[in-house]
Amino acid sequence: MIELAHRAKKLPPPPHVVFESLAEPRRTGGRPWLFLEPDEVDPRVLVAEPPERVVWSSLWPSRPDDEIHFAVLPHENETRLVFTHLSPLPLPDDPTLRHLRRRINVLLWADLRESYDA
DSSP states (O other): OEEEEEEEEEESSOHHHHHHHHHOTTOTTSOOOOOOOTTOOOOOEEEEETTTEEEEEOSOTTSTTOEEEEEEEEETTEEEEEEEEEEOSSOOOHHHHHHHHHHHHHIIIIIIHHHHHO
16 A cells, blocks of 8 residues: 555544544534545445544545545644555546545545534
């Protein structure tokens, strides 16, 4: 697997809240945040190791073997969330890669973050 993207940022809630959001993004009573585009599907949770590791299957049917790995780490009273997008060969072309990176960034650093402010 080859790393296509890697980023870390802080989120305001504690790690157990972020872990739950990633491990069960469609949980009844949970914060709605996983707003998918027409070319995307709900990820399957491949690994959920509380309190700090979640692995998703691909969001994109056109790239079924991609994975998104999350490290959910404590940072003071907040969470430092690290994601790594991994993919086997063949790698996507540049426009596709930019789209995939943008979508993960929007989902995590806009949609998920905003769900905690609601």
